[in-house]
Amino acid sequence: MDERKISSLLCDYSRAVGVSGMERTTISTKLRSDLSNYMHTDGDILGNVYGFMHGAESTPRILVEAHMDEIGMMVTHIDERGFLGFRQVGRWPTESLVSHPVVVHSDGGDIPGVLGITCDPQSGQQGGISLVTQGTKPFVDVGAHDRDTAREWGIRPGNFISPWPSCKKTVDGMRIFGKAWDNRAGVALLVALGRSLSTVGHPNEVVLAGISQEEVGKRGIKVAMNRLRDIDVALVLEGILGTDTPRMDPERSTDSRLGYGANVMLSDRGYPWLSRFVQDVAQCHGLSCQPSVGYGGSDADEIHVREGGIPTIVIGVPCRYIHNHIGLIDTVDFANTTRLLRHIIIELDSATLLRISGH
Numbered sequence: 001m002d003e004r005k006i007s008s009l010l011c012d013y014s015r016a017v018g019v020s021g022m023e024r025t026t027i028s029t030k031l032r033s034d035l036s037n038y039m040h041t042d043g044d045i046l047g048n049v050y051g052f053m054h055g056a057e058s059t060p061r062i063l064v065e066a067h068m069d070e071i072g073m074m075v076t077h078i079d080e081r082g083f084l085g086f087r088q089v090g091r092w093p094t095e096s097l098v099s100h101p102v103v104v105h106s107d108g109g110d111i112p113g114v115l116g117i118t119c120d121p122q123s124g125q126q127g128g129i130s131l132v133t134q135g136t137k138p139f140v141d142v143g144a145h146d147r148d149t150a151r152e153w154g155i156r157p158g159n160f161i162s163p164w165p166s167c168k169k170t171v172d173g174m175r176i177f178g179k180a181w182d183n184r185a186g187v188a189l190l191v192a193l194g195r196s197l198s199t200v201g202h203p204n205e206v207v208l209a210g211i212s213q214e215e216v217g218k219r220g221i222k223v224a225m226n227r228l229r230d231i232d233v234a235l236v237l238e239g240i241l242g243t244d245t246p247r248m249d250p251e252r253s254t255d256s257r258l259g260y261g262a263n264v265m266l267s268d269r270g271y272p273w274l275s276r277f278v279q280d281v282a283q284c285h286g287l288s289c290q291p292s293v294g295y296g297g298s299d300a301d302e303i304h305v306r307e308g309g310i311p312t313i314v315i316g317v318p319c320r321y322i323h324n325h326i327g328l329i330d331t332v333d334f335a336n337t338t339r340l341l342r343h344i345i346i347e348l349d350s351a352t353l354l355r356i357s358g359h
């Protein structure tokens, strides 16, 4: 895939709407359609998407998954002046909420709005003082004259609210600012990998899965694992927090840098023999990668304890500012990670799995 196609794929997936719980009508339709170009696909009630790629052998059966959902909000009430109360679906830091543009997915269609906060006009400072730190809740302002207007526009409690889509390249064109890189970077990897594998043989069966509702308690993967039986090994694709930002703890600052290749997680439910294999594959093919000891959870939490235990690894693209509105990603990292995944699949045969899992 050339650089232009990578940028276009990434921006398409960054812009796609898919707050946890509404994937079925949005992001999952897009992913299923894209995977269908290369393989047989299926779906389920929660919106999970499955693509099946048959190789020369029926084992090992490799699950490659990425959660599709993004953090957003839901309307809880409309006040008499037409402002919307909301609760978060997933979680941004509270200080990230104010002044960001959003889209309210009302019964009458998509409506633009902004996350507002009431400031103290008596503070003597220009613009007043934000009251977020004093516990004042932000709200969504859609510009309605009053509650009746908002209702006429189709706004109801329960409507999802998503961050305003935005995608811009850096001056050199190598990096992209966009929303929801956690985990649209991972979802775009599924498509790039499916496309790449469609032109080569591989000694295994691969299931590429887009998973719903990770950000609200890893719900989609539970349903997926009920359905997908006899998985021998799992690769969990993620957008992983870039730690190369100012004032980051130096002990962590080498963990995840933009431009240094795929994150290969040694923690996060890692399986040491699998992470060793992945690093060996990267080294063998001259692909830079970053063994990382990170924090936080992922769908790997659910996968590695299924059946008799499944060797699982999280592999990701470093992204600055995950769980905020706009993040930054490097297209070279994305291309490197795609190549790494392709080599892993091509080399992961029964004998290799035996060596990794030790039985």
Ligand SMILES: [Zn+2]
Pocket (backbone or CB within 6 Å): 067, 182, 183, 214, 238, 239, 298
């Ligand atoms: Zn994630």
